[in-house]
Amino acid sequence: MRALCWEGVDDLRVTEVPDPEVVNPRDVVLRVSLSSACGSDLHILNGYLPTMREGDVIGHEFMGEVAEVGRKVEDVSVGDRVVVPSFVGCGNCAYCADDLWSLCDNTNPNASLQEPVLGDATAGIYGYTHAFGGYAGSHAEYVRVPHADTNCFHVPDELDDQQALFASDAWPTGYMGADFCDIEDGDVVAVWGCGGVGLMAQESAALMGAERVIAIDRLPERLAMAEEHAGAETIDYTEVDVVDELKRRTGGRGPDACIDAVGMEAHGTGVAHAYDRAKQRLRLHTDRGEALRQAMRACRKGGTLSVLGVYGVMDKFPLGVAVNKGLTVRTAQQHGQRYVPQLLDHVAEGEMDPSYLATHELPLAESPEGYDLFKHKEDGCVRPVFRP
Ligand SMILES: [Zn+2]
Numbered sequence: 001m002r003a004l005c006w007e008g009v010d011d012l013r014v015t016e017v018p019d020p021e022v023v024n025p026r027d028v029v030l031r032v033s034l035s036s037a038c039g040s041d042l043h044i045l046n047g048y049l050p051t052m053r054e055g056d057v058i059g060h061e062f063m064g065e066v067a068e069v070g071r072k073v074e075d076v077s078v079g080d081r082v083v084v085p086s087f088v089g090c091g092n093c094a095y096c097a098d099d100l101w102s103l104c105d106n107t108n109p110n111a112s113l114q115e116p117v118l119g120d121a122t123a124g125i126y127g128y129t130h131a132f133g134g135y136a137g138s139h140a141e142y143v144r145v146p147h148a149d150t151n152c153f154h155v156p157d158e159l160d161d162q163q164a165l166f167a168s169d170a171w172p173t174g175y176m177g178a179d180f181c182d183i184e185d186g187d188v189v190a191v192w193g194c195g196g197v198g199l200m201a202q203e204s205a206a207l208m209g210a211e212r213v214i215a216i217d218r219l220p221e222r223l224a225m226a227e228e229h230a231g232a233e234t235i236d237y238t239e240v241d242v243v244d245e246l247k248r249r250t251g252g253r254g255p256d257a258c259i260d261a262v263g264m265e266a267h268g269t270g271v272a273h274a275y276d277r278a279k280q281r282l283r284l285h286t287d288r289g290e291a292l293r294q295a296m297r298a299c300r301k302g303g304t305l306s307v308l309g310v311y312g313v314m315d316k317f318p319l320g321v322a323v324n325k326g327l328t329v330r331t332a333q334q335h336g337q338r339y340v341p342q343l344l345d346h347v348a349e350g351e352m353d354p355s356y357l358a359t360h361e362l363p364l365a366e367s368p369e370g371y372d373l374f375k376h377k378e379d380g381c382v383r384p385v386f387r388p
């Protein structure tokens, strides 16, 4: 089959790779119908994430039609149209039982690559380094989905592919970030970043009852989307001091909750020496941490800081700001399986429709060009999606 492979820094190519197979009786193989690029992929492109190997298939946000079913799969059949969260859950461990899906204890066969850095290992993820399990990604004609009964969610017939696709990764991540804020009537929620995850966090916060949502970015077309779809007020961070401006707009108090949807994934997670090597190559370190530091300073005393950006092992994290202001800090990689059913309900009931994130739809053959548009944020690109 054809797939988009990482062949080195800034080198993505569509090549022939072996077809995936059912290797465990609980697997299915999915014929991919749509697969989206994600902001966190850019750090793979830029070579900041260790433990990628040449020829690895990337992509972790996808949906498709079931093509082959293992003999112990019960709830999914050939021909079913499903969307799949980016983190693989086993459905049986204590973490999965607690709805903490990205912490699953059983789906990362390469846990030893993360433990020296994190002390523990995360769940596995598709197409996202060997430290995150080494699973083949979704920018391909077919992808293997383990623990299919746990990880495949049926898409209602009335939803089209683009309406369901983002329930895989961008939307549950943003939705979880808003959920972490325990939003009450009258709350002001500020969100740093208007990429796919940031826009989803803004719209979800509005849906959960935030009185005001304030979106922070620099790209006019993305700020316009925040205004249109989330009803957000906007701040262009290149034009004002963000902390001063947020205080000014909230009577000197600061937002009740601040969501960081920018992140500093560049540090990634992997063996310590690989991390050090990657860190030496980093040029954007200070800038990237700035969104989080701004959020901490801007947030009202006793407020909530919700961190969605995929951070590595960040230095210069001003913990004293959180301590002295009594902030509640909440963070996680996305626990998609907790949220997907309610997200699909929100679309079916017309309460939210994330399909506008897919600004560019391209055939798989043109996916390298799609990543180029995405990386350089050209032509108003928020998310390029690929139809194999
Ligand atoms: Zn992602």
Ligand SMILES: [Zn+2]
Pocket: 089, 090, 091, 092, 093, 094, 095, 096, 097, 103, 104, 105, 106, 107
């Ligand atoms: Zn588990």
